[in-house]
Amino acid sequence: MAAHVYTEADAPIDPLKGKKIAVIGYGSQGHAHALNAHDSGLDVTVGLYQGSKSWEAAEKAGLRVTDVSSAAGAADVVVMLIPDEKQRRVFEESIRPVVRPGTSLVWAHGFNIHFKQITPPAGVDVWMVAPKAPGHRMRELFVEGKGVPSLVAVEQDATGNAWPLAFAYGNAVGSAKAGLIKTTFKEETETDLFGEQSVLCGGITSLIKAGWEVLVEAGYQPEVAYYECLHELKLIVDLLHEGGLTKMHKFISDTAKFGDLTRGPRVVDERTHDEMRRILKEIQSGKFAREWIRESEAGGGKFQRLLKSDLDRPIEKVGAKLRARMPWLEAR
Numbered sequence: 001m002a003a004h005v006y007t008e009a010d011a012p013i014d015p016l017k018g019k020k021i022a023v024i025g026y027g028s029q030g031h032a033h034a035l036n037a038h039d040s041g042l043d044v045t046v047g048l049y050q051g052s053k054s055w056e057a058a059e060k061a062g063l064r065v066t067d068v069s070s071a072a073g074a075a076d077v078v079v080m081l082i083p084d085e086k087q088r089r090v091f092e093e094s095i096r097p098v099v100r101p102g103t104s105l106v107w108a109h110g111f112n113i114h115f116k117q118i119t120p121p122a123g124v125d126v127w128m129v130a131p132k133a134p135g136h137r138m139r140e141l142f143v144e145g146k147g148v149p150s151l152v153a154v155e156q157d158a159t160g161n162a163w164p165l166a167f168a169y170g171n172a173v174g175s176a177k178a179g180l181i182k183t184t185f186k187e188e189t190e191t192d193l194f195g196e197q198s199v200l201c202g203g204i205t206s207l208i209k210a211g212w213e214v215l216v217e218a219g220y221q222p223e224v225a226y227y228e229c230l231h232e233l234k235l236i237v238d239l240l241h242e243g244g245l246t247k248m249h250k251f252i253s254d255t256a257k258f259g260d261l262t263r264g265p266r267v268v269d270e271r272t273h274d275e276m277r278r279i280l281k282e283i284q285s286g287k288f289a290r291e292w293i294r295e296s297e298a299g300g301g302k303f304q305r306l307l308k309s310d311l312d313r314p315i316e317k318v319g320a321k322l323r324a325r326m327p328w329l330e331a332r
Contacts, residue, residue, distance in 0.1 A: 007176055008171055014168065015168040016042055016165060016169060019043065019077055021037055021043060021045070021079065022075035024048075024068055024080050024081055025046075025047075026046050026052070026057065028136060029138075031057075032135035032139040033138075034058065036138070036142045036172065038062070040171075040173070044063060046063050047065075047070070068095065069094040069097070072099060077106060078099065078106065080095075084109065085293070088117045091112075091118050102158070103125070104127060108128065108129060109130055109188070109192060110128055110130070110153065110185035110188045111193075111289065113155055117289075117293065125154070125161070126156035127152070127157075128154075128166070129169050130152075131149070131150045131173070132148055146177055147178040148174070149175055149179045152166045152167060153184050153188055190283050193283045198280075208230050211225075211228075213315075222314065230315070230319060231319075236252075
């Protein structure tokens with residue numbers, strides 16, 4: 001069944017008027033939520049740890065800043081926008097002790113609630129507004145009078161007013177302009193992780209690296225292989241983003257279309273589908289979440305080694321030299 005898309009008319013900001021909003025964190029999502037909500041007329045305070053490098057940036061942007069505990073204790077709505085792996089400790093140490101009954105505890109991603117890393121107290125509302133874009137893009141579009149779509153979910157409705165508050169917040173951060181879709185913490189979390197792992201991050205980057213390596217192994221120049229397998233990807237992604245498969249097929253050559261339709265299924269075949277199904281089961285069962293939590297709690301050594309190895313790949317060294325000749329690519 002197709003989802004119903006809610007717009008600004010369905011999501012008045014009024015339920016949040018007069019309420020104090022505490023945005024915990026001022027990174028990619030945090031700065032966008034805080035600034036967008038502030039510009040929508042809401043009473044926003046940013047909560048950060050003492051000594052945070054973001055403190056000065058938030059103040060320069062015209063926002064009120066205080067420590068996490070003070071911000072959360074004074075707030076009617078507490079929005080958790082720090083990294084997943086840091087949320088449990090911060091919540092238990094600085095938020096749970098000061099949160100009052102009737103407060104809204106808000107997330108932009110359901111990881112910690114769905115996988116029960118955080119169990120909110122009774123008597124509070126627990127809801128989510130999950131924008132489908134990085135924070136910098138969310139802010140850029142808001143400033144332009146546009147928005148990115150968001151998923152909205154309610155996990156705990158202690159006050160009976162969680163849904164109106166969630167939709168109001170979705171409007172305040174700009175997402176109602178593009179559309180709000182009702183979901184659950186389970187659906188948002190599991191689909192988000194699956195998309196990241198199998199398509200958006202893991203799948204695409206693995207495909208890029210494999211394609212580049214095959215061309216270089218066959219004797220082609222690394223720079224030419226880089227342009228073909230990585231640099232030109234943006235052209236295709238932009239077409240897909242703007243108009244789906246229809247627009248891509250409209251603007252690529254018939255040669256490219258025929259190659260797509262006859263060779264693509266040989267690269268992503270039933271074996272790929274089977275592996276994607278295994279990845280999804282690992283997400284649904286909590287196996288991935290447990291693995292990531294253990295790694296984070298152990299200091300992230302394996303994670304850092306894997307990241308370093310990935311960034312040390314020859315394709316990235318070739319790409320760095322080529323990108324240096326195109327400084328206009330460094331948009332942010």
